[in-house]
Structure formats: structure tokens, C-alpha cells
Amino acid sequence: KAVGLFPGATRPLRVTVKNPHRFGIVVTDISVRVGADRSRWTCWPRSYIRGPQKAPRVTVPARGSRRITLRIAMSHRAPDACQRATLPMHLSATASLR
Numbered sequence: 135k136a137v138g139l140f141p142g143a144t145r146p147l148r149v150t151v152k153n154p155h156r157f158g159i160v161v162t163d164i165s166v167r168v169g170a171d172r173s174r175w176t177c178w179p180r181s182y183i184r185g186p187q188k189a190p191r192v193t194v195p196a197r198g199s200r201r202i203t204l205r206i207a208m209s210h211r212a213p214d215a216c217q218r219a220t221l222p223m224h225l226s227a228t229a230s231l232r
Contacts, residue, residue, distance in 0.1 A: 136223070139183070139206065139208045140208060140212075141182075141208055141210045141212040142209075142210040143208055144205050144206070144207040145205070145207075146203045146204070146205060147166070147203070147204045147206045148201060148202075148203050148204075149202055149203075149204060150199050150200070150201050150202075151192060151194050151199060151200050151201075151202060152194070152198075152199040153194040153195065153196065153197060153198055153199065153229075155197070156196050156197065157196050157231060157232065158193060158194065158195050158196050158231075158232035159193075159229040159230065159231060159232055160191060160192070160193050160194075160229060160230050160231075160232050161192040161194060161200075161227050161228070161229045162191055162228050163189055163228040164186065164202075164204065164225060164226070164227045165189075165226050166186065166204065166206065166225055167180075167225075167226075168185070168221050168222070168223055168224075169222040169223070169224060170221070171219035171220050174219045176213060177212070177213060177215040179216070179221045181209075182209045182211065182213075182216060183207070183212075183221065184206065184207045184209070185206055186204040186206065189202075189204060190202060193232055194229075206223075
């Protein structure tokens with residue numbers, strides 16, 4: 135959940151990466167896809183919100199988890215229709231064996 139995002143702002147997005155496996159992993163990339171607020175059809179977040187440019191490499195122990203902070207930004211060109219919108223954020227990650 136990114137709180138306080140407004141045109142021209144960059145805010146933290148805190149996420150927890152969980153590893154259910156019996157071996158450690160290294161997360162090498164995390165991408166964020168922003169969905170639309172269905173009650174605000176004139177706000178297309180993919181055009182106005184940028185996810186992390188480069189996610190940090192994170193080592194996650196076997197059956198463990200790590201909290202990390204990513205940065206997301208809203209373009210200064212975002213329309214007024216995006217005010218008070220609730221935008222779902224879908225994350226995906228790429229990892230390799232540690």
C-alpha cells in the first residue's frame with residue numbers, strides 16, 4: 135500500500151518477499167503492475183504511475199521472508215480523476231538459487 139501518492143510525488147511501497155522453499159533464494163527483480171480503480175474510469179494509472187526502476191537484490195533465507203521498500207512515483211501529468219483513487223498493485227518477482 136502506497137499512501138499519500140499525488141502528482142509529482144514519489145512514495146515508498148513496502149512489500150514482504152516470502153520464500154516457501156527449503157533453500158535460500160536471491161530475488162533479482164521485482165516488477166509492479168498498477169491496476170485501475172474501476173470507479174474512476176478516466177484515471178489510467180499505467181500512464182501516470184511508475185514502479186521501481188531497479189529493485190534491490192535481496193537474499194531470502196529458506197522458508198523465510200524479507201521486508202523491502204520500493205519507490206513508486208506519480209507523474210505530474212496525472213489528471214484530477216486520479217484523486218482519492220484506490221489502485222491495486224500486482225507484484226511479480228524473479229529469483230535464483232542462493
